[in-house]
């Protein structure tokens with residue numbers, strides 16, 4: 114790899130690692146491991162996650178390098194070729210955590226984005242949020258139907274949840290090009306930072322938006338649809354209250370955390386999407402005017418006209 118490629122590879126690896134650490138240390142997070150407690154988990158702690166992050170971070174360099182070295186392979190053929198690297202990375206995670214699943218979904222999401230970054234660099238494509246997400250969507254085209262749609266034995270929580278409820282989890286999110294992050298999380302995060310919010314407050318608000326919207330298979334796996342509905346309704350009500358100042362939001366998030374712990378509910382998938390949000394937020398947005406951008410731009414203009 115050229116020197117500039119190597120620099121970018123290291124930046125992507127560092128951003129993936131920082132995304133996972135930023136998510137982990139954000140506190141309080143309802144039902145999740147953070148600096149306040151271990152959420153709805155009796156098998157993992159903050160230290161477990163730190164060991165996991167240290168073990169898997171070097172692999173994001175491997176993902177990038179694979180993407181850069183195999184940029185001429187058709188996108189639809191990439192997933193089968195990078196999956197073994199992902200499973201090796203999972204093995205490193207399990208070795209570091211004593212067999213506990215801390216970042217399986219995060220490895221999948223950030224691994225795919227790291228491959229996309231390496232591929233974009235090699236093909237001289239701008240490394241933007243949209244370009245990486247659309248590239249991941251190309252890698253994962255048809256993954257839900259192929260891997261979840263067949264009538265085979267269900268081995269994992271995600272497969273069981275799909276079979277019973279039709280929720281596609283991490284695979285569906287990747288196949289959509291992280292649509293939940295592109296259309297919901299990132300615009301809110303950008304707006305809050307632009308309004309002067311600190312990163313932590315903006316991330317807490319984004320996590321609430323994700324909890325209110327994301328079909329998190331972890332919640333369904335642990336608490337059924339009722340568990341997912343409880344979390345969505347609680348998060349939606351908290352957003353409607355729009356607690357101010359920030360100290361009031363923190364107090365209410367602690368109550369939310371206690372409520373999920375009492376119900377053994379942990380939104381691990383939403384935590385992953387928060388990390389993906391932070392990772393993508395470090396990249397520039399494409400200059401393309403998608404319909405969503407146009408709609409948001411003119412809504413803002415209209416609000417300014419109406420409010421002046």
Ligand SMILES: CC(C)(COP(=O)(O)OP(=O)(O)OC[C@H]1O[C@@H](n2cnc3c(N)ncnc32)[C@H](O[C@H]2O[C@H](COP(=O)(O)OP(=O)(O)OP(=O)(O)O)[C@@H](O)[C@H]2O)[C@@H]1O)[C@@H](O)C(=O)NCCC(=O)NCCS
Pocket residue numbers: 192195196198199200203214215216217218219220221222224225269270271272281282283284286327328329330331335379380381382383385386
């Ligand atoms: C593609 C796979 C990763 C799919 O694996 P699986 O068949 O298990 O499918 P899912 O359950 O749908 O997804 C696995 C994890 O993805 C996260 N997730 C869940 N819902 C969503 C969503 N709507 N959007 C995005 N991501 C989602 C979630 O991961 C996080 O939670 C886990 C920790 O929480 P915990 O409750 O402890 O989880 P468990 O231990 O499973 O439950 P308990 O026993 O404790 O109750 C942790 O993984 C977080 O990351 C889902 O768990 C897989 O098939 C695969 O291909 N993997 C290897 C290949 C790879 O990684 N390749 C990289 C480049 S291709």
Ligand SMILES: Nc1ncnc2[nH]cnc12
Pocket residue numbers: 136137144145146147152215216219379380381382384385
């Ligand atoms: N902080 C966290 N706690 C529990 N599960 C998670 N999955 C990803 N991040 C997590």
